[in-house]
Each structure stands twice: as structure tokens, then as C-alpha cells.
Amino acid sequence: MLSQNDYTTLLLDFLRSSPTAFHAASTAAALLRDKGFVQLDEQESWNRLPVGKYFVLRNDSSLLGFTWHSGQPSSGFKMIGAHTDSPVLKVKPNPLRKEQNCLQLGVEIYGGALLRPWFDRELSLAGRIAWQEADGRLCSTLLDFQRPVGIIPSLAIHLHREANKQQEINNQTDMVPLIGLIENGSNDFQQILREQLRHQQPEAQPAGFIDHELFFYDAMPPSLTGLSKEFIVSARLDNLVSCFAAVQALLTADTDENCLIILNDHEEVGSTSAVGAQGPFLRDILERLLPDTENRQTALRSSFFISADNAHAVHPNYAAKHDPQHLPHLGKGPVLKFNANQRYATNAASAARFRQLCAQAEVPVQDFVSRSDLACGSTIGPLTAAGIGIDTVDIGIPSLAMHSIRETAACIDCWHLYRVLLCFF
Known part of the structure; x- marks a missing residue:
């Protein structure tokens, strides 16, 4: 034991x-x-x-x-x-959004997530992708960016004085992670996935489409907390x-x-x-x-x-x-x-x-x-x-x-x- x-x-x-x-x-x-x-x-x-x-x-x-x-x-x-x-945030099939010089990814809420703690946290992306090779073979692999790539910023208290009181969260408009600036980022989510796949699996040669089941997750690793490290937080x-x-x-x-x-x-x-x-x-x-x-x-x-x-x-x-x-x-x-x-x-x-x-x-x-x-x-x-x-x-x-x-x-x-x-x- x-x-x-x-x-x-x-x-x-x-x-x-x-x-x-x-x-x-x-x-x-x-x-x-x-x-x-x-x-x-x-x-x-x-x-x-x-x-x-x-x-x-x-x-x-x-x-x-x-x-x-x-x-x-x-x-x-x-x-x-x-x-x-x-419970987690699942990336939509065609997720890329451009708003106010910001690149964002649209998500669905998977399961009964407690949403407020997702704000102002560094988020990474992971999941499974599938693609077609040049010879027609279908391949799939697990993908993990393994670094912070997104965040859902809160609205400043100065612009919403009632923020500390009970507040409804709109899943469609409020839960949209920010992943970059328009001038710095790709306009093609498929290209973002190809680049990450090449980084993780250089031998892969996706010739066409890439389908995905990707999820945002908390980039902070699990930790032991408490005066005697008696709690596990993750x-x-x-x-x-x-x-x-x-x-x-x-x-x-x-x-x-x-x-x-x-x-x-x-x-x-x-x-x-x-x-x-x-x-x-x-x-x-x-x-x-x-x-x-x-x-x-x-x-x-x-x-x-x-x-x-x-x-x-x-x-x-x-x-x-x-x-x-x-x-x-x-x-x-x-x-x-x-x-x-x-x-x-x-x-x-x-x-x-x-x-x-x-x-x-x-x-x-x-x-x-x-x-x-x-x-x-x-x-x-x-x-x-x-x-x-x-x-x-x-x-x-x-x-x-x-x-x-x-x-x-x-x-x-x-x-x-x-x-x-x-x-x-």
C-alpha cells in the first residue's frame, strides 16, 4: 500500500x-x-x-x-x-470572433459549471483533434497547449457598480475567452490548430480539415494549501x-x-x-x-x-x-x-x-x-x-x-x- x-x-x-x-x-x-x-x-x-x-x-x-x-x-x-x-468550457466548431481589436473564441458551457470563478484566470486549451493526411488517412491525437493562451476579463467595478451583488451571467456574451490581438493573431482557427499540431507532433501532415473537441482549462497547476498543507486545491x-x-x-x-x-x-x-x-x-x-x-x-x-x-x-x-x-x-x-x-x-x-x-x-x-x-x-x-x-x-x-x-x-x-x-x- x-x-x-x-x-x-x-x-x-x-x-x-x-x-x-x-x-x-x-x-x-x-x-x-x-x-x-x-x-x-x-x-x-x-x-x-x-x-x-x-x-x-x-x-x-x-x-x-x-x-x-x-x-x-x-x-x-x-x-x-x-x-x-x-464542468468546463468547450470550444465551438467555428469559434473565432473579432471584437474591438481582440481575438476571442466562442464556447459552450459543458455541464453545470460554477461560472464566476472562471473570470480573470489564465486558461489553456486541450482536447482531441482529428484530421485527414495527404494520402486520405484519418488521424487523431490528443492536444494540449500546456501554457496560458486565454482569459475572460471581468468588467471593471467602475463600469458596473452592482458587480458585487447577485449578477446574472450570460453564457453567450459574457463567457467568451480572449486569446490575442487581431494584428498579432491568425484569422484562421484551423491554422492555429495546425501550428500547435506541428509543434506537438512534427510528423503529422494535415492536408485538409481539422475537427476538434477542445476545452479551456485552468492553467494553474494543482497545489497543497493550508498551514500544514492539509488541503489539495485543483x-x-x-x-x-x-x-x-x-x-x-x-x-x-x-x-x-x-x-x-x-x-x-x-x-x-x-x-x-x-x-x-x-x-x-x-x-x-x-x-x-x-x-x-x-x-x-x-x-x-x-x-x-x-x-x-x-x-x-x-x-x-x-x-x-x-x-x-x-x-x-x-x-x-x-x-x-x-x-x-x-x-x-x-x-x-x-x-x-x-x-x-x-x-x-x-x-x-x-x-x-x-x-x-x-x-x-x-x-x-x-x-x-x-x-x-x-x-x-x-x-x-x-x-x-x-x-x-x-x-x-x-x-x-x-x-x-x-x-x-x-x-x-
Whole structure:
């Protein structure tokens, strides 16, 4: 098992290397590959897969990894799920705008982002691009500018005296990053992408169009904050903290059981896609591993799924936003998430099982339920439980400023999550 200091250092590296869902999946795949996991190709047959360690990438943004020890139905699976995406600003297909001698890029808001913290921050660009080579081949790669290239300046207080009071943000007109001056910049966004591609991948020879899925992200790296460096502050803690804990649990578990992690994309926008939790990714893989329907159903009844996604820590300035009997504190361990309307999949049996795991791992555990007059979010837990009929619990580390461009969590909670997931495997 990793020490807390080693784990925190590796987590910071993972966050720094994962500015988008594509990069998160790629970084996770590299970690698995380095430890002997073999990548499977979904276009090939997996008939009678031998005992071993494997992973699958789909759409470059979702990953499923597993240890395969037995195809016997009674073995079942121990599964952990998380999601690779976070609320962010996605660049539009034809984004270049020219206003008042400034070059800007139009964006869409991906997911339920907390928008005000995006202003006056240095932003970089990353994502995936696809292009046609001179010989007609279609190619794609991940792209990351790895330096500040944009900013969304606030309107000065002198021009808007009510700015510190409640203020509506218009997604179309207010959230438009500035990337340069007209006389200094290219008038062709395709050319900007070609230049960045040549810088990153000199052998590429795009002959025509370049399509892109690019996102602005906070250029400031993750950091440790607090008098004793007890807080981790970063973009995308929701939900890369859970992704990393799942990967590390799979890598370091000493087990002869079937253990599986699935890191889905598109959770922040409803999970309805070929790689989201409401899509067929997990079901497809399980059907290939256990093609006999009765055997597969028997195995699923012997299986358990932990849906790991950050929870709301009680905010010291806004404690009244929480139910007074359910106040998850930073530094006090992972949180069991409950909801009567099945926005979370936790029930009495799955909660008891997770509490038992925490006791075995010597990790504290907390409870969360929303105030009855406030709606809560949801996770991949209920979607996975409904999709394959598996017993499921929803848990996560407590965090502050969820869906902001910078989120805050306690380092020890990140380590606690890893310890209990490792105990599970």
C-alpha cells in the first residue's frame, strides 16, 4: 500500500496530466500499461480470454480495466466506477470572433459549471483533434497547449457598480475567452490548430480539415494549501480524485478475484452516450467476458459496485445549506450518499457493506443527505445499478466548491478513499 505522502504526490501528477477527459483516460491507461495491463481491441475476438490484467479504451475518453482470474459465475466481480469529465468550457466548431481589436473564441458551457470563478484566470486549451493526411488517412491525437493562451476579463467595478451583488451571467456574451490581438493573431482557427499540431507532433501532415473537441482549462497547476498543507486545491477534483483512487486500488491490490474499474465520460451532461454510464460500455464488456446469459446474471448477483463521486463537505460559511444531522466534514473520511428518490443508489444493505469495508481499512466514514428543500445531484451509481442490475453504493470524498474551476478537498480524505477501495479489492 502506498504511503499518504507518496499517494498525494502521485495524485498531484495525475491531476496535472489530465486537463480533459481524454487526457484522464490516457493517463490512467499509461499507469495500467506500465504495470503489465494489456490493452484489448474491441474490434478483435476475445474468445477464452486467459487469466491476466486488461484494459479497454472507448472514444479515448472512457476506460475499463480489470483483473481476470475466473469465468466461473460464482466468482462475480468487485467493481468501482467513477467519471473522467468535469464542468468546463468547450470550444465551438467555428469559434473565432473579432471584437474591438481582440481575438476571442466562442464556447459552450459543458455541464453545470460554477461560472464566476472562471473570470480573470489564465486558461489553456486541450482536447482531441482529428484530421485527414495527404494520402486520405484519418488521424487523431490528443492536444494540449500546456501554457496560458486565454482569459475572460471581468468588467471593471467602475463600469458596473452592482458587480458585487447577485449578477446574472450570460453564457453567450459574457463567457467568451480572449486569446490575442487581431494584428498579432491568425484569422484562421484551423491554422492555429495546425501550428500547435506541428509543434506537438512534427510528423503529422494535415492536408485538409481539422475537427476538434477542445476545452479551456485552468492553467494553474494543482497545489497543497493550508498551514500544514492539509488541503489539495485543483481543477477537476470532481471526479479525478475518484478515478485515481480506483486506478491505484486496481494496481496495488494483491488479489486472485475478478476486480474491475470503469471510468465513464459524460457524467456531467447526463451520461447518455456510447461511453457514458447510461450507454452500453460496461454491459458490452461483461457480455464478452461472460457470453452465457444465465452465467452472467449469476455472476452479477455475486457482484458489488462502488460508485465513487465527490460529496459536498459542509462549508464553514454556509452550514445552513446542509441538513443539520448530516454534516460531512473535511478530513473525516469518505461519505455515504443517500437519496429517497434514487438519485443515489445507496440502500441499507449496500451502506452496511461499505461501513464494514471502512472498519476493515480503519477509515472513518460519514453520511450525506440533502436538505429536504434542496435538490441533490446524481452520479453513475443509479444508472449502472439500473443498467446491469448490480448491488450498488454511492460514496465519495467530501469537497468544497464543487464544479468551480478550483475545488478543495483534504489530502487525508483522498488517501482514505484509496485505502478503502484497496481493501475492497
